[in-house]
Amino acid sequence: MMNMNSISGKPPDRSEDLTARARIRDAAVDCFGQRGFDVPVREIAERAGVSPALVMHHFGTKAKLRVACEEHVMRIIREVKTESITTKDQTTVLHHLAEAEEFAPYMAFLFRCLQAGGDLARTLYEHMAADIEAYLDAGVKAGTVRPSRNPEARARWLAATGGGSLLMLVTLRHPGPDVDFRRVIREWSEEFTLPALELYTEGLLADRSMLDAYLLYVSDPPEDSS
Amino acid sequence: MMNMNSISGKPPDRSEDLTARARIRDAAVDCFGQRGFDVPVREIAERAGVSPALVMHHFGTKAKLRVACEEHVMRIIREVKTESITTKDQTTVLHHLAEAEEFAPYMAFLFRCLQAGGDLARTLYEHMAADIEAYLDAGVKAGTVRPSRNPEARARWLAATGGGSLLMLVTLRHPGPDVDFRRVIREWSEEFTLPALELYTEGLLADRSMLDAYLLYVSDPPEDSS
DNA sequence: GTCTATATAATGATAGAC
DNA sequence: GTCTATCATTATATAGAC
Secondary structure (H helix, E strand, C coil), rough: CCCCCCCCCCCCCCCCCCCCHHHHHHHHHCCCCCCCCCHHHHHHHHHHHHCCCHHHHHCCHHHHHHHHHHHHHHHHHHHHHHHHCCCCCCCCCHHHHHCCCCHHHHHHHHHHHHHHCCCHHHHHHHHHHHHHHHHHHHHHHCCCCCCCCCCCHHHHHHHHHHHHHHHHHHHCCCCCCCCCCHHHHHHHHHHHHHHHHHHHHHHCCCHHHHHHHHHHHHHHHCCCCC | CCCCCCCCCCCCCCCCCCCCCCCHHHHHHHHHHCCCCCCCCCHHHHHHHCCCHHHHHHHHHHHHHHHHHHHHHHHHHHHHHCCCCCCCCHHHHHHHHHCHHHHHHHHHHHHHHHHHHHHHHHHHHHHHHHHHHHHHHHHHCCCCCCCCCCHHHHHHHHHHHHHHHHHHHHHCCCCCCCHHHHHHHHHHHHHHHHHHHHHHHHEEECCHHHHHHHHHHCCCCCCCCC
């Protein structure tokens, strides 16, 4: 559970012999991830070792630069996912990514997307939910996971609570611009693994009355006042 | 569970016969809540019906204006909470607040604080966790809630997942500046009540192996490599 | 392709009249 | 207390030389 740096494939090329365009894009991914999307173009240019004007020359606007970063990161994630497709455990791929040193910038970037909203955030959320659903479905078939009345809703809830609680920890504990993403993941694990596992295993409510009342309520709604 | 607009006390005075200072502060609460803390001072002034210079005259800087808003909102929340102290059900006070029309601006503001981080966000989070812990503790004593190995951690997890999932929905579904907070709450309920209740009642994992393995792991850690 | 220099726009904040 | 007018800063984006 703790030392599975088993992501084999090529760590994305970050060597110095890249085109300026690629260097700018990589610098932008780093800056956006560390400091959020409010980071000035000047800083991205500085990190890439070029002038601010060259950034605009290659990408037109800051918004387009961001889109290019999103596409690039998504492509990498997709590659890693399809590459580890043989691994049964799709769900924890993101977790492994978070622990692997060389993918830290991409994880930070994805996190900023989740924080800022937008198309990529929605896509990411859907992917997380779909992965969780498939994973749980396999568990149900294997008998290790309880079946659900609505597996899709359950997966979405798990994605929202998992990602959301992480989002919460970051905004609470890292008010400054720079986020040590791996540290947050560690804090999250230390603080929440016990209660989560406990609740996932034993539940929270001692009796079924609330659930039954809700099921009765939705099966026979009083009146629709929308 | 669905029509408890039972918050009796005075809806905060929003009439037109307020000092300009109070009108500016109220306008700021509205703007910050709807549009986030990036809203220009000019817009706050416009909504308050005064010049931007008057805003600075009364509050010095935008940051101080924000602090004044935070203090004002916290004072109102505190009043409502102490007022409904006789109600056993402290946890759902915030939920009722969210549904009550006249408190919507304050809830939106609090949400923006949670989204932006800072001192108030931490305070809010601690309050949520403390309320939940007290509520669950009463449930444990009454026999309706299962006991936990670490009630405080459980309460914090519930606060983080609850607030975090809401945060997630907002950033995903409301990319624009304006947020219809009550609508998000409604979506959240419709989408997540079933899976949450199901999981809280029946659990997720069919057997105890993961929990037991974790408990064994923490009781006898392999080696500390920090 | 890459740079320096500059235009343009937005925003927080100030000066000073009334 | 309240306003108009303005400043200073910062950001994105452009123009044009090399």
